[in-house]
Amino acid sequence: MKQxxxxxxxxxxLQDYKETWDYQEAIFKSIVDLKxxxxxxxxxxxxxxxxxxxTHPHVYTLGKSGSFENLLLxxxxxxxxAASYYKINRGGDIxxxxxxxxVGYPILDLENFFTDxxxxxxxxEEAIIxxxxxxxxxxxRSEGETGVWLDVGTPFARKICAxxxxxxxxxxxxxxxxxxxxxxxxxxxxxxxxxRGKAVASMHVELGRPVDEEELKHKILRHLANLFEAxxxxxxxxxxxx
Numbered sequence: 001m002k003q004x005x006x007x008x009x010x011x012x013x014l015q016d017y018k019e020t021w022d023y024q025e026a027i028f029k030s031i032v033d034l035k036x037x038x039x040x041x042x043x044x045x046x047x048x049x050x051x052x053x054x055t056h057p058h059v060y061t062l063g064k065s066g067s068f069e070n071l072l073l074x075x076x077x078x079x080x081x082a083a084s085y086y087k088i089n090r091g092g093d094i095x096x097x098x099x100x101x102x103v104g105y106p107i108l109d110l111e112n113f114f115t116d117x118x119x120x121x122x123x124x125e126e127a128i129i130x131x132x133x134x135x136x137x138x139x140x141r142s143e144g145e146t147g148v149w150l151d152v153g154t155p156f157a158r159k160i161c162a163x164x165x166x167x168x169x170x171x172x173x174x175x176x177x178x179x180x181x182x183x184x185x186x187x188x189x190x191x192x193x194x195x196r197g198k199a200v201a202s203m204h205v206e207l208g209r210p211v212d213e214e215e216l217k218h219k220i221l222r223h224l225a226n227l228f229e230a231x232x233x234x235x236x237x238x239x240x241x242x
Contacts, residue, residue, distance in 0.1 A: 053103065120167075
């Protein structure tokens with residue numbers, strides 16, 4: 001198959017989680033369907049890669065292998081906090097999304113880049129690690145725990161970026177959530193990622209000042225482009241209903 005290393009991206013702004021999830025699914029299905037058609041009809045049509053930025057209203061999401069017991073709020077308590085809850089089809093356990101968080105959803109055909117899910121996750125982590133370094137924050141990996149962490153190996157270990165993905169036929173969806181200016185109090189109502197005894201961090205707390213989120217998004221894209229040897233192109237994704 002002919003490789004396409006261009007990635008069409010858009011920023012959806014503030015958007016409901018379920019609406020964004022449905023939008024991802026529509027894009028994901030379009031790529032998978034084209035790959036199936038290519039194989040069935042022995043054609044070589046180019047697949048398109050996408051990347052979405054979004055900010056969600058307060059929401060808790062539980063991955064397919066997660067435990068509902070890691071959500072510490074009742075349905076009434078969720079309503080009181082104006083938060084929603086969804087069990088979804090990504091990997092990982094429970095996490096929180098909300099204002100002040102940079103959420104990125106790469107919907108890529110990895111056959112355009114490399115066919116290695118572990119490498120894909122490490123590249124996502126590396127893009128965040130390199131971005132944090134630009135702010136003087138020492139992000140790193142924690143063995144056996146996907147995402148980006150601070151002070152690993154100490155009693156103060158805390159996660160600053162969560163990750164969870166789904167992949168089928170080498171097409172990805174879901175992605176990462178970097179805490180930039182997040183109200184960390186919302187994490188008190190879950191056992192983040194199902195890991196007890198580990199705290200959560202946000203860039204603005206580490207730096208002692210708010211972070212310019214638009215600048216942060218540009219930095220992440222630059223590192224992703226370098227790692228994937230790709231070019232990001234601002235794209236009109238209007239062909240997908242949302």
